[in-house]
Amino acid sequence: MNFPEDFLHYVWQFRSFDNNDLRTADGEDLKIIHQGFLNKNAGPDFNNSKIQIGETVWAGNVEIHIKSSDWLKHNHQSDASYENVILHVVYENDVEIKRIDGSxxxxxELKNRIADELIQKYETLFFTLTDFxxxxxxxxxxxxxxxxxxSRTLIERFEQKSQVVVETLSELNGNWDETFYRFMARNFGFKVNALPFELFAKAIPQQIYGKHKDNSLQIEALVFGSAGFLNDNFEEEYPAELKKEFQFLQKKYNIKPIEVSIWKFMRMRPQNFPTLRLAQFAALILKANHLFSKVMEISRVAELRRLFENLPVNDxxxxxxxxxxxxxEVSTQIGKTSVDNILLNTVALFLFAYGRHTGTPFYISRAxxxxxxxxxxxxxxxxxxxxxxxxxxxxFSSQGILQLKKQYCDEKKCLSCGIGIKILKQA
Structure with a gap:
């Protein structure tokens, strides 16, 4: 026998044991009318169970342990919340247990009622050393x-990620535009430079760009200056002009640039260098300031894609x-794979988060x-x-897989997984 208590939860929940001629340890006839509902909070393992013992029908809770003595190890004998337990289900009954009132x-006992094949299949599933x-x-x-x-794991994943969105939204006093801008900036970092992009977005609020939306040089100066790239002396005209513009704008808005040293260039393809990503980000701001509002208005995927295509990146x-x-000479536009990444990790997420937060299923459906x-x-x-x-x-499927791997496979929660349960039922 090599299984945890969770396995017995599964066995009881799905009645995956020999149900014939059930009797208590005292020899009384036992009939399971309803096994109850798994309790994921504190207290007995199953609530609202209905059991007939002898001629009496009992309604209450069921507690499950590997050994009956675990009741004592867990100090249930002094916990009043366990007084309503009507049946103790154990793999091995090694000691008599009494309630606080002495009854x-x-x-x-399930020891001889669980098929060896089921136990072996569980052990093979649970103790595998493969990738999942x-x-x-x-x-x-x-x-x-x-x-x-x-489908379930996808929703779980987006609910968890939406919580992070809502936390940032709260920090920004309910400003969806600014929250979206922060997450969009982080997405432009594509993992390697996600943190520098996030810090850069915090250094310069989106509303400042709105005051210069008709001046591309100033927008680009704000972006590269806040990102810390305009501290050097430049020979070429374009970066020199950016530096001059930023020196004025920095004083005007009291901007504190982030440290340029935190940006990562090593082991990256030049097309993914943060400087080029910042240039694309500046172009996106020029093309569509207050992007969140536009994203919420556009329902067609092709139109959403066009927001990130043909960006006016400086030559x-x-x-x-x-x-x-x-x-x-190289292309300065965002590649299709990168656009897909942005639509997935920022646009779809915000549609979902907005729908959840405001109670508007329409946006969840769009996501x-x-x-x-x-x-x-x-x-x-x-x-x-x-x-x-x-x-x-x-x-939709691949995001569900990522959640499945992280929250179920890696945590060995096969007994909470619909796929794992089906595999065990095939025993």
Missing amino acids: ILPVL PCIAQIQHVDRLIVDSFL FWKTHYHFKKETT IKLLESLPAEQNAITDKFTSAGVVMDNA
């Missing part, structure tokens, strides 16, 4: 069951990756439709699930 607690527990079995699970659980960046080195229109992500995690036979049609 004997009825016990159902059901890597060998998931391809045999009906796709409808897999997709259904991925300087066609031949530069940073201010002091010229290179061969889901947007995810369904985006291609599935390809990364180390999704690749492993694909190799195991999981079909991911779109970003």
Whole structure:
């Protein structure tokens, strides 16, 4: 026997044991009318259970342990919240348990009622050393069951991420535009430079750009200056002009640039250098100031994409990756994969978060439709699930997979996973 108490929760919840001729440890006939509902909070494991013992029908709670003596180890004998336990379900009944009032607690022992095959399958699933527990079995699970659980994990993922949005929204006194601007900036960092982009966005509020929306040089000066890139002496005209503009604007708005040293260039393709990303970000501000309002108004995915296409990036960046080195001409536009990333991680998230926060299902529906229109992500995690036979049609599925891996597979919560439960039921 090598399983935790959670396994017995599963066995009881789904009655995955021999239900014939059930008797308590005292030999009384026992009938399970309803096993109750799993309690995920403090207190007995199952609430609102209904059990017939002998001729009497009892309604109350059920507590589950590996051994009956665990009741004493957990100090339930002195906890009044366990006085309404009507049945103690254990794998092994090793000691008689009494309630606080001295009455004997009825016990159902499952030791000889759980199939060895089920225990072995659980141990194989739970103690696997592969990338995720059901890597060998998931391809045999009906796709409808897999997709259904991925829908649940996707919603879980976006609810968790939405909480972070709401926390930032609260810090910014309910300003959705500024909150969206902060998250959009972080997204432009694409993991490697996410933190520098976030700090840069905090250094210069979006409302300042609005005062200079008709002057591209000033917008670009505000962006690069706040990001800390205009402290050097420059020979070329464009960066020299940016520096001059920023020196004036910095004093006007009391801007404190972030440290340029926190930006990362190493082991990156030049097209992903933060300087080029900042140039694209400045161009996005020029093209669509107060972007959140526009995102909320646009329902067609093609139109959302166009917000991030054909950005008016300064021509300087066609031949530069940073201010002091010229290179061969390259595209200054955001690639399709990067646009998909922004639509997924910022636009869809904010549609969902706004819908949840304001109680407007319309925006949640739009977020889901947007995810369904985006291609599935390809990364180390999704690749492993694909190799195991999981079909991911779109970003809705791949986001669900990422949540599944993080919250269920990595935590070995197979007994809380719809896919894991189905695998065990196939025993």
